[in-house]
Amino acid sequence: MKALTFRGRHKVNYETIPDPQIKALTDVIVKVKLCAICGSDLHVYHEHEKGMDHATAMGHEFMGEVVETGKEVKKLKVGDRVMSPFSTSCGQCFYCKKGLTSRCVFSQLFGWVENGRGLHGGQAEYVRVPIAENTLIKVPEGINDEQALLLGDIIPTGYFCASQAQIKADEVYAVIGCGPVGLMAILGAIEQGAEKIYAIDTIEERLSMAARFGAIPVNASKINPVGLLREVTENRGADAVMEAVGNSAAGKLAYQLVRPGGIISMVGVSTDESMAFSPTEAYNKNLTFKVGRCPARYLMNKLIPLVQSGKHDFTSIITHRLPLSEGVKGYDIFANKKDNCLKVTLAC
Amino acid sequence: MKALTFRGRHKVNYETIPDPQIKALTDVIVKVKLCAICGSDLHVYHEHEKGMDHATAMGHEFMGEVVETGKEVKKLKVGDRVMSPFSTSCGQCFYCKKGLTSRCVFSQLFGWVENGRGLHGGQAEYVRVPIAENTLIKVPEGINDEQALLLGDIIPTGYFCASQAQIKADEVYAVIGCGPVGLMAILGAIEQGAEKIYAIDTIEERLSMAARFGAIPVNASKINPVGLLREVTENRGADAVMEAVGNSAAGKLAYQLVRPGGIISMVGVSTDESMAFSPTEAYNKNLTFKVGRCPARYLMNKLIPLVQSGKHDFTSIITHRLPLSEGVKGYDIFANKKDNCLKVTLAC
Numbered sequence: 001m002k003a004l005t006f007r008g009r010h011k012v013n014y015e016t017i018p019d020p021q022i023k024a025l026t027d028v029i030v031k032v033k034l035c036a037i038c039g040s041d042l043h044v045y046h047e048h049e050k051g052m053d054h055a056t057a058m059g060h061e062f063m064g065e066v067v068e069t070g071k072e073v074k075k076l077k078v079g080d081r082v083m084s085p086f087s088t089s090c091g092q093c094f095y096c097k098k099g100l101t102s103r104c105v106f107s108q109l110f111g112w113v114e115n116g117r118g119l120h121g122g123q124a125e126y127v128r129v130p131i132a133e134n135t136l137i138k139v140p141e142g143i144n145d146e147q148a149l150l151l152g153d154i155i156p157t158g159y160f161c162a163s164q165a166q167i168k169a170d171e172v173y174a175v176i177g178c179g180p181v182g183l184m185a186i187l188g189a190i191e192q193g194a195e196k197i198y199a200i201d202t203i204e205e206r207l208s209m210a211a212r213f214g215a216i217p218v219n220a221s222k223i224n225p226v227g228l229l230r231e232v233t234e235n236r237g238a239d240a241v242m243e244a245v246g247n248s249a250a251g252k253l254a255y256q257l258v259r260p261g262g263i264i265s266m267v268g269v270s271t272d273e274s275m276a277f278s279p280t281e282a283y284n285k286n287l288t289f290k291v292g293r294c295p296a297r298y299l300m301n302k303l304i305p306l307v308q309s310g311k312h313d314f315t316s317i318i319t320h321r322l323p324l325s326e327g328v329k330g331y332d333i334f335a336n337k338k339d340n341c342l343k344v345t346l347a348c
Numbered sequence: 349m350k351a352l353t354f355r356g357r358h359k360v361n362y363e364t365i366p367d368p369q370i371k372a373l374t375d376v377i378v379k380v381k382l383c384a385i386c387g388s389d390l391h392v393y394h395e396h397e398k399g400m401d402h403a404t405a406m407g408h409e410f411m412g413e414v415v416e417t418g419k420e421v422k423k424l425k426v427g428d429r430v431m432s433p434f435s436t437s438c439g440q441c442f443y444c445k446k447g448l449t450s451r452c453v454f455s456q457l458f459g460w461v462e463n464g465r466g467l468h469g470g471q472a473e474y475v476r477v478p479i480a481e482n483t484l485i486k487v488p489e490g491i492n493d494e495q496a497l498l499l500g501d502i503i504p505t506g507y508f509c510a511s512q513a514q515i516k517a518d519e520v521y522a523v524i525g526c527g528p529v530g531l532m533a534i535l536g537a538i539e540q541g542a543e544k545i546y547a548i549d550t551i552e553e554r555l556s557m558a559a560r561f562g563a564i565p566v567n568a569s570k571i572n573p574v575g576l577l578r579e580v581t582e583n584r585g586a587d588a589v590m591e592a593v594g595n596s597a598a599g600k601l602a603y604q605l606v607r608p609g610g611i612i613s614m615v616g617v618s619t620d621e622s623m624a625f626s627p628t629e630a631y632n633k634n635l636t637f638k639v640g641r642c643p644a645r646y647l648m649n650k651l652i653p654l655v656q657s658g659k660h661d662f663t664s665i666i667t668h669r670l671p672l673s674e675g676v677k678g679y680d681i682f683a684n685k686k687d688n689c690l691k692v693t694l695a696c
Contacts (some may be wrong), residue, residue: 094584095609103608103634185488210588224674236442260451261443279599279618279639288453291630292609320508 003057003124004327004346009047012331014324017055020128022118025072028132030082034145035062035122035324037334037344038086038153039179040269041111045057045335048271049128053113060086060110062122063139063148064348075133081147082136084122084129085156085296086110089208101297106131123327125348138299143309146315149345151307155314157267158184159191164265164290165240167192174198174229174238174257175215176204180317180343181268182244187312189242200225200239200253205340209317226256233259240265250277258285266291320344351405352675352694357395360679361476362672365403368468368476370566374419378430382493383410383470383672385682385692386434386501387527388617389459393683396619401461408434410470411487411496412696415597417604423481430484431496432470432477433504433644434458436676439482442658449645454479471675481534485648490656494663497693499655503662504647505615506532512613512638513588515540522546522561522577522586522605525552529616530592530663534563541575546586548573548601553688557665571595581607586614599624607634615640668692 001020005013021031038061043049045058063083066076076082088094089104096104108130111121119129129135137253139148156238162185166175173184173194177203189197190213199210200218207217218225229238237259243250246268254264255277264287275289282289319342330344349367352360368377386409391397393406411431414424423432432455437444437452444452444653456478468475477483487496510533513521521542526549537545538561547558548566555565558618566573577586585607591598594616603614603625612635630637657663667690670678679694 094582098609100609100634213556234442246627261446261448266627266631269631272627274626275623275630276627278622279594279614279620279624282623282639283614283617283641287638288449289630289637290635291627292634293631 001125002324003120004059004324005054006044006052006056006058008053010045012045012058012328014328017057017124018310020126022068022070024130025070025129026101026131026133027070027202028066028073028076028129028136029068029126030062030064030084030129030136031067032062032122032125032127032348033064034149034348035059035346036149037123037330037346039181043269044111045331046243051114053116056111056113057120057124058111059121059123059155061105061149062110062127063145063152067126073133076136076138081139083139083152083300084110084136085282085300086153087296088130088135089297090131099295099298101295102293109147109273120161123324123346125324132174132229135297139305140308146318146345147307150314151300151303153296154180154184155303156296157181157294158186159188159299159303160294161185161244161265161267162188162192162194164267165242165263166309167193169193171235171239172198172229173240173242174200174225175244176253177243177245178203178210179244182242183209183213183317184314185242185244186210187210187212187314190214191306196262198225200231206342209342213312225253229257236260238262244268245338246270246272248272255285258287259302261286263288263290267294309336318343318345322346324348350472351468352407352672353402354392354400354404354406354566355402358393360393360406360676362676365405365472365579368474368669370416370418371467371476372478373418374479375418376414376421376424376477376484377416378410378412378432378475378477378484379415379474380470380696381409381412382497382696383694384497385471385678385694386675387529390683391617392459393679397617398409399462401413401464404459404461405468406459407471407495409501410458411493411500412477415456415474418480421481424484424486425484429487431487431500431648432458432484433648434501435644436467436478436483437645438479438517445641447646449643450641471672471694473672483645488652488656491652492694493536494666495655498662499648499651501644502532503651503655504644505529505642506534507536507647509533509590509613509615510536510540510542510593512673513537513590513611515542517541517543518580519587520577521588521590523558523592524547524548524588524598524667525591525593526558527552528594530590531557531561531665533590533592534558534561535662539654540560540685546573546577554690557690561660565695574599577605584608586610592616594618594620596620596624603629603633606635609634611636615642648686665691666693670694
């Protein structure tokens with residue numbers, strides 16, 4: 001099959017690799033219809049995360065159709081239209097039962113093979129999906145392919161970022177970074193009742209989209225967001241900050257923005273090697289810091305009705321629609337924010 | 349008056365300093381009956397926190413009797429027996445109304461004067477208490493002097509440490525360090541419904557007291573607490589860890605002990621310059637980290653009935669009862685953990 005493969009730093013190939021095979025009785029093979037490049041794929045691309053085997057199929061955002069099922073798979077059939085979270089989960093373990101499906105004891109991330117172990121990704125014509133009956137969800141009525149694709153990662157991730165911020169109607173929020181995670185965090189926060197969300201970025205196009213989604217745009221190259229947030233909160237700062245960039249500067253800004261007793265929420269891997277605040281700085285602000293991988297599988301069920309409702313135009317973040325064969329170009333556009341790129345989808 | 353004064357690193361004097369005077373209409377002067385040395389006084393003593401003026405009266409744990417009131421003070425009278433949290437609070441601001449009295453916008457810590465500004469402490473014959481009507485509480489019936497003293501800091505601080513850990517009856521907790529904060533955190537956790545608390549220390553006497561308070565003692569010099577906590581949680585780790593030591597080793601141990609999706613709670617100033625985990629490590633555990641100064645004033649009201657009930661023997665942590673005049677010796681005993689010292693009180 002054709003796939004976009006990891007070939008070292010800043011090198012993704014479109015090439016032929018072996019078709020995936022059913023390995024366990026609970027596996028399913030999905031023929032990918034649509035996949036996407038995620039911000040966290042860039043951690044692999046830039047080799048911020050090291051160790052992935054060359055020729056691994058990239059990506060963990062995909063949807064498609066079941067084309068083969070393991071012998072124990074009963075609830076899924078060939079021909080089913082399915083969407084997938086970015087990692088597998090069993091539905092039975094301590095973490096799955098608690099709704100923390102991203103820490104399932106059988107969790108495997110799509111698009112990560114190291115020393116021959118792991119799962120190939122969804123930027124390929126076919127994907128093997130383990131524990132498929134629990135991992136995959138049949139796409140329900142009224143959800144199109146692009147919505148199904150975004151339901152697997154970016155929509156729940158934004159929602160989770162907001163839920164960590166413990167949204168209340170009368171509080172003031174800041175979102176740092178208006179890339180896909182930040183934009184989805186804005187929608188997630190609104191959905192959870194937020195009325196005042198300051199969206200911080202330096203790219204006007206992203207800020208415009210944040211404003212369309214209901215946030216108050218703050219261009220940090222023109223206005224000092226710390227001063228502004230102080231101004232609108234009687235000198236306190238934001239009740240919670242959703243940090244959707246994941247680097248040292250964003251971490252420091254989050255600390256400056258948050259009020260004493262406030263929350264900093266993160267949902268992405270940071271490139272920063274150490275925390276942006278010391279224990280004493282955190283103590284001095286009575287800080288709550290929450291970070292982690294979104295329990296996408298758990299939240300997908302919860303968010304299906306919202307996507308079906310059509311209330312938010314989630315797919316408007318997709319700026320580039322390319323065929324899988326042009327995925328190498330897709331990575332270049334996305335990684336280098338060319339042409340106001342926010343989100344690239346790839347069709348098979 | 350006589351006071352224990354800061355005179356530089358590891359140097360506390362018992363000497364005569366000027367009597368405090370009413371400075372504001374809302375001030376009160378308290379004649380101290382009983383005061384105590386707190387673990388955080390040692391940050392000053394060891395000069396982990398630098399900048400305090402020489403000749404500042406030390407300490408922030410005290411109780412006593414009102415001997416003079418500012419002209420606007422109506423609710424307190426000369427002769428009232430009062431207890432005090434470690435810092436002042438107004439009761440009116442955003443933070444006070446939220447119950448985060450430790451971040452009151454008018455908050456001042458007792459026992460910290462820097463460049464002539466701040467408040468002298470309670471290890472003295474007299475203390476000036478600003479915003480006294482809100483800061484002080486009349487000691488109610490059934491609470492003795494030692495209980496009133498501990499209600500001002502260590503009892504609510506332990507309770508707060510446990511409340512940050514979001515105690516549930518069926519979860520497994522670890523407390524790192526069985527000094528006064530750790531021991532009070534054990535009682536706080538039990539009061540909030542915890543049934544399984546593993547108390548980690550290396551000093552047998554402290555572990556015995558932890559066991560008497562209802563925890564399961566773990567001597568870390570004999571047993572690996574990480575292995576033990578894994579064993580009793582199907583290899584997960586503690587649902588929440590209360591870190592009551594505040595150094596690098598304790599921070600790292602807390603990270604190792606906590607399960608994915610768990611909470612690390614801290615209530616003290618740490619001597620560690622950077623956080624014990626990186627953003628990626630925190631992400632990999634879906635960590636919640638909560639730290640801050642206990643809202644003692646807010647919690648004191650809540651905890652009065654518990655202390656009155658006599659359910660827990662809070663004052664059993666007091667190992668040394670000395671006169672204020674022997675406070676220099678008290679610091680030496682406490683700072684160097686001589687004679688199994690846990691808590692030193694000083695009587696005027």
